Amino acid sequence: MNNIDIKAEQKNLGWLLVKNRLIAQLGINVFRYEKDTHKRNIKIVLTAVIIICLIIFAGYCGTMAYGYAYLGLTELIPGIAMVISSIVTLFFTMFKANGELFGFKDYDMVMSLPIPVRTIINSRFLNMYLWNTFATLLVMLPMGIVYASFTKPSLGFYIMWILGIFLTCLIPTTVAAIFGAVITAISSKFRYAGTVSTILSIAFVIVIMVFPMIATSTDTGLGKMFDSETGNIDATAFSAMAPVISDSLNRIYPPVKLFTKAVVNGNIGSFLSFAGISIGWYAAFVLLLSLKYRQINTAITSHISRADYKLGTLHKGSMLSALYRKTIMRILKSTICVTNLLIGCVLAVLLSVAMVIFGPEKVMRGLEMSDYMQIVKGAACYVVAAMVCMTNTAAVSLALEGKNIWLIKSLPISPKILYDSYLLTNLTFTVPTSIVCSILFSISLKMGFIGTALMILTPLTFSLFTAAAGIVIGNRMAYYDWQEETQLIKQSMMSLIGILGGMVLITICGVIANTGIFPIQTNMITFILDILFLALTAVIYINESKRPIKE
Amino acid sequence: MLTINNFSKTYKGGKKAVDNISLQVESGDIFGFIGPNGAGKSTTIKSIVGVLDYEEGEILISGHSIKEEPLICKKIIAYIPDNPDLYEHLTGIQHLNFIADIFGIPAAIREEKIKKYADAFEITGNLGDLVSSYSHGMKQKLAIISALIHEPKLLVLDEPFVGLDPKASVILKKIMHELCYSGCAIFFSTHVLDVAEKLCNKVAMINHGKLAFAGTMEDMVREKEGGSLEEVYMDVVNHEE
Numbered sequence: 001m002n003n004i005d006i007k008a009e010q011k012n013l014g015w016l017l018v019k020n021r022l023i024a025q026l027g028i029n030v031f032r033y034e035k036d037t038h039k040r041n042i043k044i045v046l047t048a049v050i051i052i053c054l055i056i057f058a059g060y061c062g063t064m065a066y067g068y069a070y071l072g073l074t075e076l077i078p079g080i081a082m083v084i085s086s087i088v089t090l091f092f093t094m095f096k097a098n099g100e101l102f103g104f105k106d107y108d109m110v111m112s113l114p115i116p117v118r119t120i121i122n123s124r125f126l127n128m129y130l131w132n133t134f135a136t137l138l139v140m141l142p143m144g145i146v147y148a149s150f151t152k153p154s155l156g157f158y159i160m161w162i163l164g165i166f167l168t169c170l171i172p173t174t175v176a177a178i179f180g181a182v183i184t185a186i187s188s189k190f191r192y193a194g195t196v197s198t199i200l201s202i203a204f205v206i207v208i209m210v211f212p213m214i215a216t217s218t219d220t221g222l223g224k225m226f227d228s229e230t231g232n233i234d235a236t237a238f239s240a241m242a243p244v245i246s247d248s249l250n251r252i253y254p255p256v257k258l259f260t261k262a263v264v265n266g267n268i269g270s271f272l273s274f275a276g277i278s279i280g281w282y283a284a285f286v287l288l289l290s291l292k293y294r295q296i297n298t299a300i301t302s303h304i305s306r307a308d309y310k311l312g313t314l315h316k317g318s319m320l321s322a323l324y325r326k327t328i329m330r331i332l333k334s335t336i337c338v339t340n341l342l343i344g345c346v347l348a349v350l351l352s353v354a355m356v357i358f359g360p361e362k363v364m365r366g367l368e369m370s371d372y373m374q375i376v377k378g379a380a381c382y383v384v385a386a387m388v389c390m391t392n393t394a395a396v397s398l399a400l401e402g403k404n405i406w407l408i409k410s411l412p413i414s415p416k417i418l419y420d421s422y423l424l425t426n427l428t429f430t431v432p433t434s435i436v437c438s439i440l441f442s443i444s445l446k447m448g449f450i451g452t453a454l455m456i457l458t459p460l461t462f463s464l465f466t467a468a469a470g471i472v473i474g475n476r477m478a479y480y481d482w483q484e485e486t487q488l489i490k491q492s493m494m495s496l497i498g499i500l501g502g503m504v505l506i507t508i509c510g511v512i513a514n515t516g517i518f519p520i521q522t523n524m525i526t527f528i529l530d531i532l533f534l535a536l537t538a539v540i541y542i543n544e545s546k547r548p549i550k551e
Numbered sequence: 552m553l554t555i556n557n558f559s560k561t562y563k564g565g566k567k568a569v570d571n572i573s574l575q576v577e578s579g580d581i582f583g584f585i586g587p588n589g590a591g592k593s594t595t596i597k598s599i600v601g602v603l604d605y606e607e608g609e610i611l612i613s614g615h616s617i618k619e620e621p622l623i624c625k626k627i628i629a630y631i632p633d634n635p636d637l638y639e640h641l642t643g644i645q646h647l648n649f650i651a652d653i654f655g656i657p658a659a660i661r662e663e664k665i666k667k668y669a670d671a672f673e674i675t676g677n678l679g680d681l682v683s684s685y686s687h688g689m690k691q692k693l694a695i696i697s698a699l700i701h702e703p704k705l706l707v708l709d710e711p712f713v714g715l716d717p718k719a720s721v722i723l724k725k726i727m728h729e730l731c732y733s734g735c736a737i738f739f740s741t742h743v744l745d746v747a748e749k750l751c752n753k754v755a756m757i758n759h760g761k762l763a764f765a766g767t768m769e770d771m772v773r774e775k776e777g778g779s780l781e782e783v784y785m786d787v788v789n790h791e792e
Contacts, residue, residue: 194640309679311669314648314662322652326638333640403636409602411653412625551604 062142323421344390382510394470395498558608
C-alpha cells in the first residue's frame, strides 16, 4: 500500500470516528430507533427549542451588524464578528477539553484499535472544529450578509469571508484546547484532581472576562454619543468612536487586524497571513499533542491509590446530613457542574466586590451604563437576585444521580428528605452569596434602611423560590441514562429552564417594579412581590414533598 | 419473608418482560433465581427492591407491600445489582458511612461491622481511596459490605459472584450461610449453575418472562427428571425454544 492509500485509509478511519461521535452528540439514533415515544418526543422538543434559540442568536448578530452599519460603522463589523465568534468558541471549547480530547469514555477502546494516535487526535479535534465552525457560521453569516448589503464589496470579499468562517475558530479552538490540556495535566498530578481542575477553570473564566475590560480600558466614547441637551446623536463623537473600538478589538484579539484589513481593504496578503497563522497554529498543536497524548491520558485515567487506610472512630449522622454531604460533594467535585452551575454566584460576588472597591460610578462607566445609575439603584436587588439565581443545582440534582439512581430508589429514603437535601445544597450556594452581595451593594450604593432590607430580602426570596422550582423541574424532566455530564448540565431542558427561567422571571419582576407600570412606589411593589413569591415557594415545597421520585 | 403473587411487568412499547410469576422465599432460604439472558431476572429483582415500578401483581416483604409501604420494606432489604454503580466521588469509607447514616446505624456498631467485613474481604486499606480508583471486584466487595452492615432480613443479589476473586467468592458464600442460620433470607440470580446447585436450597427458573419452575432442589430434580441443575436448565431452555 503506498503513502497516498495509507493517508486515504487514515482519513476514512478518522472520519468514521467523527461520524460515530456526531451520531452520539446529535442523538440521531434516538430519533431513528428509540421505542419510548415519550423520550423521543422530549428529544424532538429539546431539539426544536435549541434550533429556535440558535436562530434568535443568529438574528441578534445580524441585527447588531445592522445597527453598526446604520450608524456608519461598517468597517467594525468584520472585527466584531470575529471577536464574538472567537469568544463563543473559547467558552464552549475550554471546558470540553477534558472529556472530548482527553479522558473520553471510549478512550480505551479507541486507543486499542489499529488507528494512529494522530488520526484519533485529528478526529476529536475535527469534531470540536465542526461544532465551533457551526457557531461561527451563526455569527459571521448574518453579519457578513449585512456588511455586504451596505458596502457592495467585490467578489474577493465573498471568497475571503466564506473562507474566514472556516478559519476563524481554528485559533480559539486550539487556545481553548491548550488551556484545557494544561489544566487537565496540572490537576491530574493531584489527589483531588477534580477540585484543582475546577479552581483553575474558574480562574481561567475570570481572566477571560476581565481581560477584555482591561485591554479596552480606553473610553470608547459611547457615553458621549448622545448630546446631553438635545438628546441627538453627536456626529463628531460618533465618527471618533470607530478607530477607538477597532483598536480595542485588535488589542483583545490581534488576528482581527489581519482579517479586517483583508476583507475591508481587499488585502490578499493579510488574508494569507491570517490563514497561515490559523492553520499553522493548529498543525503545530496537533503535532505536539500527539507526542504527549498517551501520557496525558494515562495520567488522567489513573487514580492515586494509597491503600493505607486505618479504620478510626466513625460518627453517626442523620439521613438528611448524609444526603446533603453526598450531593454537595458530587457538585463540588465536578468541574462541569461548578463552572456551569455556580458561575452566577461567582459573577455576583465579582460585581459586588467591584462595586465596593471601585465605586458604582466607575463600574457603571466600565460597563458603559453611566446614564442608567438611577435605574440600577432601584433594580439592584433584582440584579443580584438574577445573577445568584442562575445557580440552580436543585433542577439537575436528581438527574445527576444518573447510574447511581438505583441506590436512591433501593434505600429507605423518603422523597421529602431527598428533595430537602437538594434544596439545602442549592441554598448553601445561593443564600450566603445573596446576603454578602446584598450587603456589599447596599454599602456601595449608600442605601437607606428600607432599601437595604429589600436588598437582602429580595435575592433571598428568589433563592428560595428558584430552588423549590428547581425540585419541580427536576422531578418532571430528570432522566438517568445520560452518558456525559456535559449532556446533562449544558444540553438538557431542565438545566436550561433552571438557569434561565429564574433570570427571566426576576428580570420581569424588576421591570414591573421599576418602570412605573403600577402607580405604587418601587419599594412597595418589590415588597409585595417578595411576599407573593415566598408564599408561592411554601405552596410548591409542601406540594412537591408528597410527590414520589421520578421513575 | 418474600412473597410474589401474580407479578407481571410490561415495559413501554408493549414488551412483557415478566409474565405472571409467583414464588415464596422463607427465612433461612437461599433461593437461586436462574434463567437465560433477557429472561426477566433483573426486572423481577428490581421490582422486588423498589427500583422499578410495576402494574400487575403483588410483592410483599414480611407482609408489607413494596408498592404501598416502600420505606418499611426497604429498611429490611439489602440489594446489590449486577454492576454496582457506587458514588465514585466518595471514598470507600465515606460511601459506607453514607449507607450507615441512611439506616441510622449507631457509630459503634458500624465500626464493628465495617471492620469485620472489610477485613474479611481484605479492602480495609483501600477504604480511604476514592471509589473511582477501585477495580470492578473492589467495587463489588464494597457494595457487599454496604449491604451487610445494616443486618438486612432479606438480601437480594443480582449476579453477586461476577467480578469477585475466588477467595472473595468463598467468603461471600460463608457469609450467606451465616446470615441464613441467623434467619435472613437470600434471593439471588446467577448464571453459574454450579454455585446455585451447591448453595441454594430452593430455586426458580425463568424463561421468556415465565416461571418454568419454583421449589426445592429435590422437587425440581424429581419433577423435571433431571440429574443435575444444568441438565434441567438445558432441558427447560431447549424445550421452550
